[in-house]
Amino acid sequence: MKRILLLLICAATLAYQQEKAVLSGFVRDKANKESLPFANVYIKQLKIGAATNIEGYYAIPNIPEGEYEVQYSLLGYQPQTVLINTMQNKRIVQDIYLSDQSVQISEVVINAEAEEEKRTTQTGRIVLQARDIATLPTIGEADVFRALQLMPGVKATSEISSGLNVRGGSTDQNLILLDGTVVYNPSHLFGFFSTFNNDAIKDIDLMKGGFPAEYGGRLSSVLNVTNIDGDRVNTHGKASISLLSTRVTGEGPLGNGSWFLSGRRTYFDQFVAAAKLDTGKDAIPLYYFYDANAKLNQDFDENDKVSFVGYLGQDDLKFALGQNELSINMRWGNRTGALKWTHVFNQTLFSNFTASYSRYVSRTIFNFGGTGFAQSNSINDFSLKGDLDFFWTNDHLIKIGAWWSQYRVTYTTSGDGDPYEFLERPAQASFYVQDEWRASERWTLQGGVRVEYQDLSKQTGVGPRFNARYNVDESSSIKFATGLYYQFLMAVPAGSDNGFSPFDIWVPINKKMTMSKSYDFVLGYESRHLEGMSISLETYYKIFRDILYFKNEITYTKDVSELFYSGTGRALGGEIFIQKKVGDLTGMIGYTLAWTYRKYPQLNNGEEFQPKYDRRNDVTFAANYQLDENWKFGTVFTYATGQAYTQAVGEYSTFEQGIRTDRPLAGPLFNRRLSPYHRMDVSITKRASFFGLHGSWYFQIFNIYNRRNVWFKAFDTSKNPTEITDVKLLPIIPTFGLDFSF
Amino acid sequence: MKKNIFVLIILIFSAITGCEETSTAIEYRKEVVVNGTLTANQNIDTLRLHWTGQVDKFYDLDALAISNATVIVRGVDVNFYDSLIYDASNPGRYYSTDANKKIIPTKTYKLEVSVPGWAKQVTATTTVPDTFRITSATLNNGDTVKYDLFAPVHEFYWSSSNNYATYLPTITYLDSNAAMIPKAFYSDTTSKDFRKPEIIGYRIGLPKEQQNSDLPWVFLSYYGNIQFDVYAVDFNFSDYINQIIPAQGGELKEIRFNVQGGIGIFSARTKASGGFKIYLKP
Secondary structure, three states, X not given: OHHHHHHHHHHHHHHHOOOOEEEEEEEEEOXXXXXXXXXXXXXXXXXXXXXXXXXXXXXXEEEOOOEEEEEEEOOOEOOEEEEEEOOOOOEEEOOEEEOEOOOOOHHHHHHHHHHHHHHOOOOOEEEEEHHHHHOOOOOOOOEHXXXXXXXXXXXXXXXXXXXXXXXXXXXXXXXXXXXXXXXOOOEEHHHOEEOOEHHHEEEEEEEOOOOOOOOOOOOOEEEEEEEOOOOOOOOEEEEEEEOOEEEEEEEEEEOOEEEEEEEEEEOHHHHHHHOOOOOXXXXXXXXXXXXXXXXXXXXXXXXXXXXXXXXXXEEEEEEEEOOOOEEEEEEEEEEEEEEEEEEEEEOOEEEEEEEEEEEEEEEEEEEEOOEEEEEEEEEEEEEEEEEEEEEOOOOEEEEEEEEEEEEEEEEEEEOOOOOEEEEEOOEEEEEEEEEEEOOOOOEEEEEEEEEEEEOOOOEEEEEEEEEEEEEEEOOEEEEEEEEEEEEOEEEEOOOOOOOOOOOOEEEEOOOOOOOEEEEEEEEEEEEOOOOOEEEEEXXXXXXXXXXXXXXXXXXXXXXXXXXXEEEEEEEEEEEEEEEEOOOOEEEEEEEEEEEEEEEOOOOHHHOOEOOOOOOOEEEEEEEEEEOOOOEEEEEEEEEEOOOEEOOEEEEEEEEEOOEEEEEEEEOOOOOEEOXXXXXXXXXXXXXXXXXXXXXXXXXXXXXXXXXXXXXXXXXXXXXXXXXXXXXXXXXXXXXXXXXXXX | OHHHHHHHHHHHHHHHHHHOOOOOOOOOOOOEEEEEEEEOOOOOOOEEEEEOEOOOXXXXXXXXXXXXXXXXXXXXXXXXXXXXXXXXXXXXXXXXXXXXXXXXXXXXXXXXXXXXXXXXOEEEEEEOOOOOEEEEEXXXXXXEEEOOOOOOOEEEEEOOOOOOOEEEXXXXXXXXXXXXXXXXXXXXXXXXXXXXXXXXXXXXXXXXXXXXXXXXXXHOOEOEEEXXXXXXXOHHHHHHHHHOOOOHHHOOOOOOOOOEOOEEEEEEEEEOEOOEEEEEXX
C-alpha cells in the first residue's frame, strides 16, 4: 500500500507539473457551506468536465491555455458560471458556493441532470435527499428504508419490515454504510423503523447492482447514507413532534468547521407508565428507542480536513407480570464512530483515510419465577480504510483503496443448563483499483478489480468489475454493468427472511464453507427527452453461487457451516422508473417485473424454488402537489404480486415420547401466493408559525382505504379441521406531527 | 407524448393486475406416517401407521389408521426379525407378540412397511443408544417436596451413553387425579382433562455432551407423584425435534423425515437406570 501511495504521489506530481493547467476545488452550499457531492463541473468550450466526489471535491487536469467558462450545477441549486484564465495561472483552486433554489426551474433541472447523467456509468442508482424522503406519506415519521422500498427493484418482505430485498438478494446482502461505517442491524422496533433519523441525513445513495470496485463484501447492493455536516455559517436548529417521537437537531459553526447533533426518542413508554398500564394482569410492555447522530468537522488548512462522526442508538423493552413471576428485559442497538482525515496531496490527488468502529449488541433476559434465561449477541467491527482519487487526465479518474476490518462476533445463551458461547474473531482485508475512462464524447468506460481475503476461511476473492456508458444523443444513453462480488459475513435470521430482527446474528464463514458470490449483469437505457421527466429502463440478470440458507433448527454447534445449507440462485427482471422532478406536480412511477430463484440440494427435493421475497409485479406511484406556498398534498400507491408462501398439503401426527402432536405437512416450498398487496397513503402539509417559530404541520393517513393485506397464513392444528387464517397487516393509521425551526 | 405514456402505463397496470392469480385450492399429499420408537431392552410395544389427513377436512386419526400393512423390523448388525401384528382395538397400532425379542443397545434395526395398493415401500433405520444411569440428584427417590416457584431448582446428573444423539430429561405424572399447579408455565395450555399417568414434559435441545439437568419449577404442571427419568435418544428423534421449532413469520417449514417412502419418526431410545420419584405437594 505504501509503495502504491508513493507511486501515485509521484505520478500525480508529474501530471501536476505538466504544462497544462489544473482546476480543482470544493463545491459547497452557499447558505451553510456544506460540501455538495455529485455536483457537475463543466467547461463548455472544451466539452470536458467532472463531478464532485462524496466530499464535494473535483479536479479537471490538462486544461490547455486559454480563457474558459466553467459551469457548476447541481439539482436543486442555482447554476453558477465562473471565468478562468489558464494563461495567467496554471494551478487554479476554485471553491464554489451554490445557492439553494427552492423553486425548481425546469430548464435548470434538466441541464443539471443531463450533465450528471452524461458522466456516470453507475447502473441502478437511486439518490434521495432528506427532503425527498420527508415528503412521502408514511406511518409515524419519515423513514429512509420505507422510502427506498417504494423504488423499483427494492422490496421488503412486509410493510412492517425495514429489510431491503434488492433485485433478488436477501436482506443481509446489502452493504449499509453510515458516513462510510458499516451498520449491521439498522432497525428499531423489531424492524419497523430504520436506525436512520431523517433529520440527520444529507442524502442516501443506493446502488442496486453493478457497483464499482471501491465497494465490496456484499452480493447485492450498496447503500451509502451521508449525515449532514453542520452549518458552517449560522447556529440554528429544528424540532419535530409526531405521535411516535420527538426529534431535535442542532448545528452550527465551530472553529474552522462545524458541528451537528441530532437526536430522537419515542415516548410510548412514558404514556404507558403515566397511565400505569405497565403493571397488573394485563400489563403492557414499556418500550422506547432513541438514537443520536453527531458530527464534528475541522479544516486545518485547505488541504487537510478532519471529521468525527458518531451514532448511538438503542431499543429498550421491559415487561413484568405479577410479583416477579415473569419478566422480560430486552435491549439492542448500534454504536458507530469514525474519524476521517481528508487530505489533498495536490490538486490531482485526493485522499480519505478512515478509522471506524461499529458495534451491534442485543441482549435478552427472561425470568419466569426462579428460572432465568439470557441471550446476547454482538458484532464488533474495527476498520481502517484508505481511498485515493487520482485525477490523472481529463479522461481518466483512477481510484485506489484498501480496507481492513477486524471483527469480533459473539453469541451466548444461558438458561437452566450449561451456557453456550460462540466467539469468532475473523479479519478481512480488501484492495481495489479502478479507472473511469471517458473514451470519447459518447463512451465512458469504468473497469476495476477488487481483491478480498478473509483469514478464517483463508479464501481470497478476485472480483473484476466493468461498467460502460454510451450516450446515444444529448438526452439519452445506454448503460451496461457487470461484476463478480463476494461475501464472507452472513446474518443468521431470527425469523425467516422477514428483514432485520434484534436477534439476527452475523457470522463469518469458516474454512469448511465457500465464500458466497454473485455475478451481476445489468443493461439499461435512460432518456430525458420529455421535458421535466426522466425515464429509465433497466434489465438485470444475477447468478448466485454458494449462497446460504439458514436451517433454523435447535443446535449447539460452534461450527457455522452446520447452521446453513449451501446452494445457488438466480434473479432476473426489468424495471421502469419515470420521475418528474419539476413543477407543482412532482412524483414517480416505478414498475418491476422480476423472478427470483433459489436451489439447495437438501430442500424442496433439490428443485428450484422462488423464495418468499420473489414478487412478479410491483408498481409504485408517488405524487406531490404544491398547491401554493403553504399547502402541499402527497400520495403513494403501491401494488405488488402476493408474497410466496408454502402451503400445507396434509396433516399428520407424531407421538414424541408418547405425546401426540398434530402438525401441518409442508408442500413444495413457496409455490403459492398470498393475495396481491396494495395500499394507498396520503399526506397534507401546511406551512405555519408556532409561537413565532416557522414550521409546518402535517397530517398523514397510512392505508387510506383500509386494505387489510395479508402478512402470512397461519395453520392452527389445535382446531379441527385445521384453521387456516390470513394474518393481516396494518389497518388505516392516521398520523399527525409538527416540524419547526429555531 | 406524455399523455400516451400515461395511457400506456394504465394499460400495463390493468394487464398486470388482471393476470395476477391467487390460488386458494388446498392440495392433498397422501403419505404413510410412521411413529415408532424402539426402547432398549424391551420388545416392540407400539409402532403406529396412519395416512396423512386432508388439512381442510375433519382430522380423525383413528379413521386414518392403516390396518392392513406388513410391518417387519429386522436387525442390520444383529440377528433379529420381528413381524408386527395389528391391534384392532387400538387403530393404527402394530406390536410385537414375542416378549423375548428384546431390542439390544448399540445395535441397528431396519423397519420395512408395505401397504397393499400403495406403491411405495416405507423403510427406515435406527441405532439404539447404549445403556447409562442417573448418578446423583439433589432430591432422593421418594422425597416429598413443597412446590415453591422461587425456591432454588434441583438438579440431577447422569453417566455417559454411546451411539446417541441427545439426552431427554423427562417428567411423568403418575397420579390420574392430581391437581394442576395454578401458576404453572403450562397451566394455560395443558388440557384440564389430560389423561394421567402420562409423560407431560421433556426437555429438548441439551448439548450432546451435557450430562446434567435441573428441575425448573416452572415446567411442573401437576402436584402429586412425579417420575423423573432421562432417555438417550437416537439421531432420528433428535433431528426431528430440533427441526420443529415453529418458523417465525408463519411460513411452514420443510421437515427432513428420516423415513424413506413416507414421513414420521422411526427412532430408538434407552432409559437411564436410576430414575426417581417424588411427591410434590402444594
